[in-house]
Amino acid sequence: MSIVAAFLRSAVFEIVRFALTVVFAVISLLTFAFEPLTRYRIITTWSRLVVALARAVCGVEFRVIGRENLPAKPSIVLSKHQSAWETLAYQKILPPQVWVLKRELLQVPFFGWGLAMMSPIAIDRGSATRSLRQTLEQGKDRLAKGWWIVIFPEGTRIAPGRRGRYHLGGAWLACHTGAPVVPIAHNAGTLWRKNAFIKHPGTITVSIGQVIHPQGMTADTLNRKVEDWIETEVARLGNAR
Numbered sequence: 001m002s003i004v005a006a007f008l009r010s011a012v013f014e015i016v017r018f019a020l021t022v023v024f025a026v027i028s029l030l031t032f033a034f035e036p037l038t039r040y041r042i043i044t045t046w047s048r049l050v051v052a053l054a055r056a057v058c059g060v061e062f063r064v065i066g067r068e069n070l071p072a073k074p075s076i077v078l079s080k081h082q083s084a085w086e087t088l089a090y091q092k093i094l095p096p097q098v099w100v101l102k103r104e105l106l107q108v109p110f111f112g113w114g115l116a117m118m119s120p121i122a123i124d125r126g127s128a129t130r131s132l133r134q135t136l137e138q139g140k141d142r143l144a145k146g147w148w149i150v151i152f153p154e155g156t157r158i159a160p161g162r163r164g165r166y167h168l169g170g171a172w173l174a175c176h177t178g179a180p181v182v183p184i185a186h187n188a189g190t191l192w193r194k195n196a197f198i199k200h201p202g203t204i205t206v207s208i209g210q211v212i213h214p215q216g217m218t219a220d221t222l223n224r225k226v227e228d229w230i231e232t233e234v235a236r237l238g239n240a241r
Contacts, residue, residue: 028114047091059201066208075180081152082189097148157194171223174214183209185233202240
């Protein structure tokens with residue numbers, strides 16, 4: 001596909017995505033009286049539609065390997081973060097989930113309104129001690145209610161070929177709750193880069209690793225184990241094609 005065609009397709013995608021976002025922001029506010037799981041299913045229709053839109057308009061396909069590694073019980077997902085794509089696609093690929101995110105995201109017009117209605121674990125990153133306490137308290141609550149928890153240990157989107165610092169929060173939560181850890185690697189950033197307008201056609205691979213049980217591990221040990229697997233798998237996957 002030529003760069004001009006990719007640009008035009010990406011423009012159509014962004015226009016339609018913006019319209020969907022405005023509509024679903026209003027819908028999300030109207031779900032306030034519903035049960036959390038009902039709200040989640042309604043609001044995440046937006047994510048599924050955007051993923052389908054990216055496939056239909058921009059040619060962004062995906063495949064999942066290792067789906068059989070997903071356990072039956074609520075777990076903590078620790079994932080590579082390269083793109084906005086995975087934040088949408090995980091709501092299609094994984095069981096009902098909440099995210100650990102910075103509180104300021106809830107103030108973003110339209111998008112933040114939807115996030116706020118999905119029971120996120122919103123933390124104050126101004127204080128490491130406070131954020132860990134908030135993560136543990138809210139994390140225990142969400143796991144007990146049957147939610148999965150998705151955490152991006154690097155904290156921000158990292159360009160393909162680079163590695164960010166893996167923060168301890170997710171591993172720390174797993175060690176304090178005993179919840180299984182599911183590591184996930186992918187190569188979405190090679191088609192849908194951070195802050196890039198153009199979305200390139202191709203097939204993203206999402207690789208779900210074997211469950212890691214945190215019992216008997218320190219948070220540092222668990223974090224290193226997750227990081228080693230994710231970074232090795234990302235390198236193996238290479239570029240999306």
